[in-house]
Amino acid sequence: xxxxxxxxIINTSLASEFELDIDKMVPEALLFEDxxxxxxxxxxxxxxxxxxFKFKIREEEEIRQIxxxxxxxxxxxxxxxxxxETEGAIQ
Amino acid sequence: xxxxxxxLVVLWTLSGIIFFPIxxxxxxxxxxxxxxxxxxxxxxxxxxxxxVIMSPxxxxxxxxxxxxxxxxxxxxxxxxxxFFDFWCMALLPFSNxxxxxxxxxxxxxxxxxxxxxxxxxxxxSLGWTGSLSSGAEILRKGGSVLFFPEGHRSRDGxxxxxxxxxxxxxxxxxxxxxxxCITGTDMFLPPGSWWMIPAKIYLKALTPIDPKDFHMTLGHxxxxxxxxxxxAQNLAEMRKA
Numbered sequence: 001x002x003x004x005x006x007x008x009i010i011n012t013s014l015a016s017e018f019e020l021d022i023d024k025m026v027p028e029a030l031l032f033e034d035x036x037x038x039x040x041x042x043x044x045x046x047x048x049x050x051x052x053f054k055f056k057i058r059e060e061e062e063i064r065q066i067x068x069x070x071x072x073x074x075x076x077x078x079x080x081x082x083x084x085e086t087e088g089a090i091q
Numbered sequence: 092x093x094x095x096x097x098x099l100v101v102l103w104t105l106s107g108i109i110f111f112p113i114x115x116x117x118x119x120x121x122x123x124x125x126x127x128x129x130x131x132x133x134x135x136x137x138x139x140x141x142x143v144i145m146s147p148x149x150x151x152x153x154x155x156x157x158x159x160x161x162x163x164x165x166x167x168x169x170x171x172x173x174f175f176d177f178w179c180m181a182l183l184p185f186s187n188x189x190x191x192x193x194x195x196x197x198x199x200x201x202x203x204x205x206x207x208x209x210x211x212x213x214x215x216s217l218g219w220t221g222s223l224s225s226g227a228e229i230l231r232k233g234g235s236v237l238f239f240p241e242g243h244r245s246r247d248g249x250x251x252x253x254x255x256x257x258x259x260x261x262x263x264x265x266x267x268x269x270x271x272c273i274t275g276t277d278m279f280l281p282p283g284s285w286w287m288i289p290a291k292i293y294l295k296a297l298t299p300i301d302p303k304d305f306h307m308t309l310g311h312x313x314x315x316x317x318x319x320x321x322x323a324q325n326l327a328e329m330r331k332a
Contacts, residue, residue: 038256040254
């Protein structure tokens, strides 16, 4: 999956579930201050990402460092890459 | 109208402050109610007084509260148009209601002590974790919890984004959501104004929603969307009528 497609899936699912304005969904947008998400939405975001990309991330320490939409993009892209590498190593 | 109403409200508030300690002691000592429950009743009665004072200038209509259909406790969610929405909660047929609000009303010295005594939830200070555990405790004791899920008053009457807290609380406790629709308060007391204009205020209770029907992953978000759709549809019908 190419990075642009990953970003599109993330933005579309967050916009749809949290009724976000797609124009405000720029990488530098802060999740709380700019997009108006709260602590509960943060938990729900993790579940949404798990459903969209079929991986488990809720136990990962790195999630706690996420502040912006761009951080989510980077985190998910890295996660997909690392899963691919792991799969390649097994095969 | 404003020149008559405001002095009456001040008089009603002052008499409330004077008589409250006597009434409070009576309920506490003789009837042995807990302090928060007494305060909630008193706020409800005080709100009723407001509605009586306003009634020559305002038409109130309550719908969907037929006897036997409303069985608290509930997690009440309502659209938010005006500061006056809060006082219209005296139209509810029950008084044991805790309101979940942002921090700013707790900074008003003439309201704050009463709100604290009634156990109102300061969602901003408590955070969602604290608010949900306090809300669950209130529901366990038979009280209802009221949320304005938009967080802010709507400036154009359109429903804003709903926050998921009330629906998460419903999912966790199994207590039904009671959706309410209110119209007319924005005409009477528009946001940012203290000048009152005669209006018709309608409060409608919709069919309570059982969270068990949304028992799935992210069920609270589906419950939130379903509730918002119901409120939006009914508001449109109420405004058309």
